[in-house]
Amino acid sequence: MKLVNGFDLVAYAKKNGYVLPAFNTTNLEMTYAIANGLMEANLPGYIQISSNNLRLSNPYVIAMIAKDAVKKSEIPIGLHLDHGKSFEDVKACVDAGFTSIMIDMSHLPFEENIRESKRAAEYCHFYGIPVEVELGALRGKEEDIVNEGECKTDPDMVAEYVSKTECDLLAVSVGNVHGLCLNPQIDIPLLEKINQISKVPLVLHGGSGISKEIIWEAKKHGLIKINYGSDLRKEFIGTFGEAYETNHNEHDVIHLSIDAVNHVANKAKELVMMINEH
Numbered sequence: 421m422k423l424v425n426g427f428d429l430v431a432y433a434k435k436n437g438y439v440l441p442a443f444n445t446t447n448l449e450m451t452y453a454i455a456n457g458l459m460e461a462n463l464p465g466y467i468q469i470s471s472n473n474l475r476l477s478n479p480y481v482i483a484m485i486a487k488d489a490v491k492k493s494e495i496p497i498g499l500h501l502d503h504g505k506s507f508e509d510v511k512a513c514v515d516a517g518f519t520s521i522m523i524d525m526s527h528l529p530f531e532e533n534i535r536e537s538k539r540a541a542e543y544c545h546f547y548g549i550p551v552e553v554e555l556g557a558l559r560g561k562e563e564d565i566v567n568e569g570e571c572k573t574d575p576d577m578v579a580e581y582v583s584k585t586e587c588d589l590l591a592v593s594v595g596n597v598h599g600l601c602l603n604p605q606i607d608i609p610l611l612e613k614i615n616q617i618s619k620v621p622l623v624l625h626g627g628s629g630i631s632k633e634i635i636w637e638a639k640k641h642g643l644i645k646i647n648y649g650s651d652l653r654k655e656f657i658g659t660f661g662e663a664y665e666t667n668h669n670e671h672d673v674i675h676l677s678i679d680a681v682n683h684v685a686n687k688a689k690e691l692v693m694m695i696n697e698h
């Protein structure tokens with residue numbers, strides 16, 4: 421199968437009652453592992469890469485690897501830009517063949533956030549690609565960016581924000597945290613309130629560490645997409661770390677890379693099955 425357009429992926433998830441995981445890739449191995457995990461589970465989702473990671477992985481190269489990784493897939497998989505930090509990154513990813521985009525201007529004041537998000541949405545919509553935006557800010561560590569403060573999404577701003585940005589998905593801050601934080605306190609009543617106001621489906625970032633019960637509850641309140649980064653990175657790094665701990669002269673990169681792909685794939689499979697158990 422080809423990489424699937426983000427609008428079609430969301431429509432497929434809604435029709436079949438799925439929550440879509442979006443798994444962060446970093447490189448070739450992680451990209452194949454994520455595709456393998458989704459294919460083994462036979463459940464849909466996204467491969468995603470963050471703006472920060474584009475310093476390491478050119479969007480054209482990631483798109484090429486992702487296209488190859490999903491070619492045997494029988495379930496829909498999209499390629500998403502995560503935390504798009506500039507219009508240039510958005511443009512580069514659309515031009516490279518990404519099928520879904522996030523522009524993250526949540527650090528800016530409200531009006532500027534709207535202006536920059538809308539600019540990205542206009543460009544993406546011209547090419548038939550959906551756009552995720554973020555209102556509020558998450559605490560924690562996303563790639564190498566650390567945010568100490570948390571600013572929960574203000575429900576009173578949601579209607580204006582969604583309508584003015586012309587977004588297709590809304591990422592919210594409701595107690596979710598970036599990084600390896602076990603059982604973050606997700607404010608389900610706030611999520612419910614936001615969902616009653618938002619005319620677009622909701623996204624939770626910081627999926628690693630959120631319990632399945634909370635995700636199933638969030639699913640009742642507009643959750644369509646949940647992002648996982650740290651859980652997969654831990655599997656990848658752990659494979660090499662453990663081998664080094666056992667033998668400081670370990671140098672079998674090929675076998676360790678194959679092991680790392682399998683470990684990341686298993687984790688992706690476990691997570692996509694877990695969120696869709698109910």
Ligand code: G3H
Binds near residue numbers: 502562597599625651
């Ligand atoms: O955008 C990516 C994520 O929100 C990943 O968060 O590392 O806590 O799973 P996580």
Ligand code: ZN
Binds near residue numbers: 562626
């Ligand atoms: Zn995130």
